[in-house]
Amino acid sequence: MKNRLVTVFGGSGFVGRHIVRRLAESGARVRVAVRDTEKAYFLKTCGDLGQVSLVPVSIGSDEEVARAVEGADWVVNCVGILYERGSRTFDAIHVRGAERIAKAAARAGATRLVQLSALGADAQSPSAYARSKAAGEAAVKAAFPEAVMLRPSVIFGQDDGFFNMFADLARISPVLPYFTHVVPHAEGGGGTKFQPVFVGDVAEAAVTVLSESDHGGKSYELVGPTVYTMREILEMILHYTDRTTWICGMPFWVGRIQALFLQFLPKPLLTPDQVKLLDIDNVSDGSQPGLSDLGITSTTAESIVPTYLRRFRPYQQQKKLRLSER
Numbered sequence: 001m002k003n004r005l006v007t008v009f010g011g012s013g014f015v016g017r018h019i020v021r022r023l024a025e026s027g028a029r030v031r032v033a034v035r036d037t038e039k040a041y042f043l044k045t046c047g048d049l050g051q052v053s054l055v056p057v058s059i060g061s062d063e064e065v066a067r068a069v070e071g072a073d074w075v076v077n078c079v080g081i082l083y084e085r086g087s088r089t090f091d092a093i094h095v096r097g098a099e100r101i102a103k104a105a106a107r108a109g110a111t112r113l114v115q116l117s118a119l120g121a122d123a124q125s126p127s128a129y130a131r132s133k134a135a136g137e138a139a140v141k142a143a144f145p146e147a148v149m150l151r152p153s154v155i156f157g158q159d160d161g162f163f164n165m166f167a168d169l170a171r172i173s174p175v176l177p178y179f180t181h182v183v184p185h186a187e188g189g190g191g192t193k194f195q196p197v198f199v200g201d202v203a204e205a206a207v208t209v210l211s212e213s214d215h216g217g218k219s220y221e222l223v224g225p226t227v228y229t230m231r232e233i234l235e236m237i238l239h240y241t242d243r244t245t246w247i248c249g250m251p252f253w254v255g256r257i258q259a260l261f262l263q264f265l266p267k268p269l270l271t272p273d274q275v276k277l278l279d280i281d282n283v284s285d286g287s288q289p290g291l292s293d294l295g296i297t298s299t300t301a302e303s304i305v306p307t308y309l310r311r312f313r314p315y316q317q318q319k320k321l322r323l324s325e326r
Contacts, residue, residue, distance in 0.1 A: 002027035006210065007069050007110075009033045009059065009101055010078035012040035014159050015116060015152075018203035019076060021046045026207060033057040033068040059097035060087075065104045074112040074210050075105040077140075082129070082161075083263070083271050090132035099139035106144050112216070113147040114206050115140045119195075119221055120282055121151060127277040137219075146216035148209045150202065153223045153282050156301055157199030158308045165269075166237050167312040170245040176238070177248050177255075178230040179278055184249025190229025191249065193281040197224045198299035201291055208294045221284040222291055225298045230278075240305060241312040252279060 006023050010016045011032035023030045024047030034040045037054040046052050057064045059079055069075055079101075081093050098115060105113050121133035140147045154162050170176055182189040202222055209215040228236070234247045255275045263271040284290060291298045 004028045004073045005031060005071060006074045006076065007031045007033055007072040007105075008076045008078065009057070009068070010080070011076075012036075012043060013078055013080075014157070014161065015155060015199055015202055016076075016078035017043060017046075018157070018199050019078065019206045020052065022203045022207045023210075024048075024051055026211070029053075031055060031068065031072065033065075059100060060092065062100060062104070065100050066108070069101070069104045069108045069110060072105070072108060072110050074114075075101065075110045076114045076116070076206060076210070077101050078116045080116065080118075083268050083274070090128050091135075094129075094132035094136040095139055098136040099143055102140040102143035102147060111146075112210055113140070113144045114209055115147050115149050116202075116206070117149050117151045117219075119151045119153045119223065119284065120277070120280060125276075125280070127280070128273050129277055130280075141217075148215050148217070149219035150205055150209070151219060151221045151288070152197050152202050153195045153221075153284070154197070155199050155202060156196045156305060160199065162196075163233075163237060163305055163309060166234060167241050167243075167309050169269075170238060170241060170243045171312060173245065175246050175248050176234050177250050178234060179252045179255040179275070180230075180249045181252060184231070189249060190231035192230045192278050193227050193283050194230070194233065195223035195227050195283045196233075196301050197222045197291075198301075198304055201296055201299055204296050205291060205294050208296065219288055220290055220294065221288040223284045223298070225300055227283050228301075236301070236305065237309065240309040242314060243312070 006028045008016055008020055011020045012034045020030050020043050030052045032040055032043055032054050037056050040054050044052050055068050057068045077098055117137050118133045120130050122130050123134040125131050137149050156163050178191040180189050180191040205222055259270045259272045259275050262269045
């Protein structure tokens with residue numbers, strides 16, 4: 001991999017920055033294609049002088065995308081959104097944007113392409129997000145047949161938008177809600193099931209499929225070692241933050257009503273489409289290869305999540321911990 005030029009679209013994002021760092025550590029030259037280069041300057045310290053470069057790119061522009069992949073040996077696309085705003089729609093980003101990158105990579109002579117998709121990508125899904133991810137995969141495969149699809153479950157890590165969001169919510173809200181079709185506390189009443197995967201494992205998977213030649217055209221489901229219900233995840237968060245917030249199971253119809261209002265927040269806590277997505281378990285059925293097939297041992301949430309959720313503990317608890325460490 002040493003001296004290979006790799007273009008990473010969305011390299012300043014939560015997952016992208018970890019991939020950039022791993023690529024730089026492996027000796028690759030990394031070109032980071034982002035909308036705002038000023039916000040991505042921190043990536044320059046991931047490698048030696050000149051090893052990581054930044055280029056401003058809109059994935060809606062054929063010319064800018066072509067310029068970003070010019071001369072690249074390999075290409076990684078990490079661009080994705082969780083909700084739609086204005087022109088940034090699922091179709092524009094997940095389908096047409098991904099297709100534009102794949103076509104440009106093929107024309108530029110890149111030999112490998114990694115597309116970060118999502119576990120649960122399904123053309124028949126009731127969720128527009130999941131349908132767009134499936135359509136994006138199909139468009140990329142049509143343009144670049146040897147592209148590798150990585151389908152992670154919910155991703156956890158220092159700056160994640162999942163565990164951190166609920167931990168922050170627990171500080172200000174007396175209730176942490178989740179949605180279920182079964183009476184809470186009854187069997188099966190824990191809500192949606194997830195199989196969270198560590199962001200470092202996702203980055204390692206991306207670098208592995210790039211550096212080895214026998215992964216072309218394959219899809220990998222990236223999941224952690226444990227399946228949790230939503231209730232169990234919330235209990236874990238409260239345990240590691242020393243909070244006593246009430247966990248409340250609610251019917252999905254309540255979630256649909258809440259989403260009608262919450263979707264209009266600058267950064268929505270919940271959208272109607274996300275409620276549809278939450279109605280489907282986000283776990284691997286084992287039919288597709290995963291981290292173990294790439295020689296990667298999946299990291300447990302219990303070994304990582306406590307290290308970054310401790311900042312959400314009550315002030316008095318933090319003070320006691322500091323005093324006990326003296």
